Amino acid sequence: MDVAVSILLTIATAATPLLIASIGELVVERSGVLNLGVEGMMIMGAVGGFGAAYLTGSPWVGLLAAIILGALFSLVFAVMTLTLATNQVATGLSLTLLGLGLSGMIGTSLVGLPGARLPNLYIPGLSDIPVLGRLFFSQDPIFYLSIALVFGVSWFLFRTRTGLTLRSIGDSHSSAHALGIPVLRYRYLAVMFGGACAGLAGGHLSLVYTPQWVENMTAGRGWIALALVVFASWRPLRVLAGAYIFGAVWIGQLHAQAFGIPVPSQFLSALPYVATIVVLVIISRNKRLTLMNTPAALGQPFVPDR
Amino acid sequence: MRLELVKRPERSKLFSALSPLIAFGLTIIAGAILFSLLGINPLTALGTYFIEPITQVWQLHELAIKAAPLILIAVGLAVCYRSNVWNIGAEGQFIMGAVAGSVLPVLFPETIGWWVLPLMLVMGMAGGAAYAAIPAFLKARFNTNEILTSLMLVYVAQLVLDWLVRGAWRDPQGYNFPQTVQFNPSAVLPELFPMSGRANAGFLFAVIAAVLVWFMISKTLKGFEVRVLGQSPRAGRFAGFRINRMIYFAFLLSGALAGLAGISEVAGAIGQLQPTISPGYGFTAIIVAFLGRLNPLGIVAAGLVLALTYLGGEAVQSALGVSDKVARVFQGLLLFFVLGCDTLINYRIRLVGSASAAPDVPAVVTTAPTVEAAR
Secondary structure, three states: OHHHHHHHHHHHHHHHHHHHHHHHHHHHHHOOOOOOOHHHHHHHHHHHHHHHHHHHOOHHHHHHHHHHHHHHHHHHHHHHHHHOOOOHHHHHHHHHHHHHHHHHHHHHHHOOOOOOOOOOOOOOOHHHOOOHHHHHOOOOHHHHHHHHHHHHHHHHHHHOHHHHHHHHHHHOHHHHHHOOOOHHHHHHHHHHHHHHHHHHHHHHHHHHHOOOOOOOOOOOHHHHHHHHHHHOOOOHHHHHHHHHHHHHHHHHHHHHHHHOOOOOHHHHHHHHHHHHHHHHHHHHOOHHHHHHHOOOOOOOOOOOOO | OEEEEEEOOOOOHHHHHHHHHHHHHHHHHHHHHHHHHOOOOHHHHHHHHHHHHHOOHHHHHHHHHHHHHHHHHHHHHHHHHHOOOOOOOHHHHHHHHHHHHHHHHHHOOOOOOOOHHHHHHHHHHHHHHHHHHHHHHHHHHHOOOHHHHHHHHHHHHHHHHHHHHHOOOOOOOOOOOOOOOOOOHHHOOOEOOOOOOOOEHHHHHHHHHHHHHHHHHHHOHHHHHHHHHHHOHHHHHHOOOOHHHHHHHHHHHHHHHHHHHHHHHHHHHHOOOOOOOOOOHHHHHHHHHHHOOOOHHHHHHHHHHHHHHHHHHHHHHHHHOOOOOHHHHHHHHHHHHHHHHHHHHHEEEEEEOOOOOOOHHHHHHHHHHHHHHHO
8 A cells, every 4th residue: 555655646746747737837828829939938947947946945845846837937938929920839949949948058157966856745644544645645846836727717717707808819820819809919928827837746746756966857858748739628727637648657666666677777767758659649640639639820920000 | 228120121131141150150159158168269160160170181072961950950940941841850851761661671681773762762752741731731731730739749759769769660680779780782862982982972952852842932923932932821812823822832841852962961961760860851941941031042052051060069979078968059049140140131130228318309300301202
């Protein structure tokens, strides 16, 4: 039983950064913007969070720094794609390339330093419940935040007027503009929310998952987060399910390597990436369904006319 | 104050030519700021970065060695991006090309003959193309997003290479180092001018590929098809061009070129397989493609510029103790500025004072003709 609980706990830890980054990107894509820079914003959050935590000695400051850095970094993307109407795919790619470079440069002096892990929060009373208490009420603070984000975003998108407006912009920016909705303002805020989430996800990696700085420590998680949004057909609760499935795959291959299963470790390490491809194929096979779920204006630049 | 875009009546030829230069200038300025922040005299640093690495003949050879894979890959990517096919997994196709091309010199190291090298190159191209065929097939058959699949395959390719050089393909006499045997002389690319430096035939391949693809894009029906399907898939369909065939064409061509770059790198500058055979050429080539305006001839120039950023990174690391990651920062900045400056080709940028709502009215009147003309 104890083994099962600890495995489930590690799955939650592996799933949390994926979940947060995808929830952020989901909001961005719902507003009609495709930001392929998740990996770059995430790694900036990771290096910024670790650096700030190391300098101040407080992982909480690190957490805040990760969020702010992610949001600021996404602002670069927003200015480019929204104000200057550049190609979103290419700009997102360059955000990732720049993030990987910048973080590597900033991080050279941080390699090998001891990190500070965010302490777990034990919810009084509830954390004493056998099994469930350890699973749900004795986790790191970002875990609670990630769950709150899922339900918060779900409520925002489908139960509030602003959420409805945001979705309408994602489906047709011209109609929204004609109705007098400030399309670009909504999109700016959505992109920065996505950036803050990606930064937070990166912060989780360097403050909770493995409290240290390793170059390229995101290891493609930002891209998997992008795939998860497609997998979830742009629905928050499905992102939750998807992130935990991928967390399980990620942890599963690590355990398999530790057990010494007679398969080359490289093949096991490749599993999450292969699984991403397989899942994408399955989900996008139905062309009409994909078309129906995808925000119709996704990736199209918008220049407001008068 | 905010920026506002006003559509130009037609594409600006002036900015079309100027924008890469402006972007490069902005990158230099940003670099000067970056170096000042690091507490280094920006002039010294920029001199070390951009000028010192190309002052001697042997250094130009090094530049050609770095530029060759960038140009080869970027030329293929230009065809992809022009036809609206988003292959961003060239790094993986590069690795698989290197692996496929190395089968002969690694498994049959005794084989000698004039035909060894050509066969390796063909196998390298086949390997890259085959690997690129996976995302192409998934896109054409199952409508799967090619950006994500081609990128995921990069990680897989890196792991496959790692597995080979640490396992079955490891040099038995290599003191357990994760590397294959050194290729024998008939499996190594000839150097172009052995007297003055080590640049090899790879650069020649790059230039030839650029010229051929340029001819294909600008002078043939296939090139027309690439351009039409890229700009308007609907118009392309009416013209009888098939999108799925274009997906295969773009992926296979760019995969083959990336594979050729991979085997040329391994059979040229490196001489054996090892866990890391590319400092991110496949990703940097994306920048090369855009800096070269997706035009194969422009890409040759852009490839040389980006090759310089690699050499400059090594130079500032050894001379000033700055991390060579600075190269990646420069590359990322350059792409940003290129994309930003490209906006100037299609739009004029106006500053609008948002505080002055009332005086805005005459401004509307004065710009109205431009807007009308744009339609």
